[in-house]
Amino acid sequence: MISLYFDMKNALVNNDGTTVKIKANKLYHILATDPGKGLDRDQMLFLADHLEDLMNNCQQMCYTIDRIEQRPYFARLTKTLYYLVKGLKINTTTIYMHYSPANNAYWMSETMAIKNPYNPYKEWSTDGKTTEILAANK
Numbered sequence: 001m002i003s004l005y006f007d008m009k010n011a012l013v014n015n016d017g018t019t020v021k022i023k024a025n026k027l028y029h030i031l032a033t034d035p036g037k038g039l040d041r042d043q044m045l046f047l048a049d050h051l052e053d054l055m056n057n058c059q060q061m062c063y064t065i066d067r068i069e070q071r072p073y074f075a076r077l078t079k080t081l082y083y084l085v086k087g088l089k090i091n092t093t094t095i096y097m098h099y100s101p102a103n104n105a106y107w108m109s110e111t112m113a114i115k116n117p118y119n120p121y122k123e124w125s126t127d128g129k130t131t132e133i134l135a136a137n138k
Contacts, residue, residue, distance in 0.1 A: 001027060002091060005081055006110050008061070012074060012117035013125060017065035020074070024061035031055045043088050053080045071118055075105040082108055089137040097132040106131070 004027040011019035031054055036044040057077040061070045085091050085108070096109045103118035114128045 001030060001081070002085065002095070002108075004030070005077070005108065008074060008077075009107055009109065009117045010115075012067055012071065013115045015067055015120055017067040017070055020067060020070050021062055021065050024058045024070075028055060028058035028062060031058065039088070039090075043090075046087055047084060050080050050084055054084075067120070071103075071105075074107075074117065075103075078105070078107050082106065086134060091134055091137055093136050095134040096130050097134070098128045099131045100128040102127050 004023050007023040008020050008027075011017070011023065031051060035051055036047055039047060054077065057073045057080070060073040061077075064070060082097060085095060093110065096112050097106060098109055098114055098116070099106050100116050100118050102124070103116075105118050107117050109115065112130060112133075114126045114130070116125050116128045119125055119127055
């Protein structure tokens with residue numbers, strides 16, 4: 001799930017709405033068919049409380065290749081997925097939570113470097129700051 005999220009984030013950074021749509025569709029399929037793969041019972045119950053929101057935001061991003069329309073759903077997906085990753089402690093690598101004050105939106109990243117998925121212009125792509133670092137869980 002996390003790698004598909006990062007793929008969507010990177011596609012938004014590159015203004016590639018088609019790739020966002022494809023990756024959102026893949027994530028939706030995973031959530032619809034086998035969302036709890038590798039999770040224990042308590043983790044599955046925690047996931048179940050947020051599954052509908054995750055699926056809805058992925059589905060909305062699948063309806064369009066317009067990255068401007070995709071970004072609000074990506075912001076909502078980020079919020080829910082971040083809550084799950086932090087609560088379930090399922091990240092095997094360090095995750096950086098970034099914030100864009102200009103867009104009032106957060107995103108997760110696999111790197112500390114700021115590459116803002118909410119700004120459509122390259123010159124604004126470094127707008128943002130790191131707000132939290134989630135250490136890798138073994």
